[in-house]
Amino acid sequence: MMHPCENEAVYRIPPLKANEGHRAQEWGDLSQPLWKGRMRVVEKSDTVSLLFEDGQTGMGPHTALELPID
Numbered sequence: 351m352m353h354p355c356e357n358e359a360v361y362r363i364p365p366l367k368a369n370e371g372h373r374a375q376e377w378g379d380l381s382q383p384l385w386k387g388r389m390r391v392v393e394k395s396d397t398v399s400l401l402f403e404d405g406q407t408g409m410g411p412h413t414a415l416e417l418p419i420d
Contacts, residue, residue, distance in 0.1 A: 352398070353391040359383035360402075 361377045362384055374380060390401045399418050 352393050355389040355391075358387060358389045358402075360385040 360383055361374075361380070363372055363377055366372065385402070388403045390403065392399050392401055397418050
């Protein structure tokens, strides 16, 4: 494991209304993210992955999402 990140949150980010960038206050209720849990950056041979683990169930087979980065 390269790096663990505890208490991470994922929010739905709306499309830009203008060419001004994103502002967190436009993302809705920040106390209610779409997902909360642990994220780990893991290196496996020549691939680095981001593992998003469910905050309710923990580690192991309960991994919510794995995104390989080549």
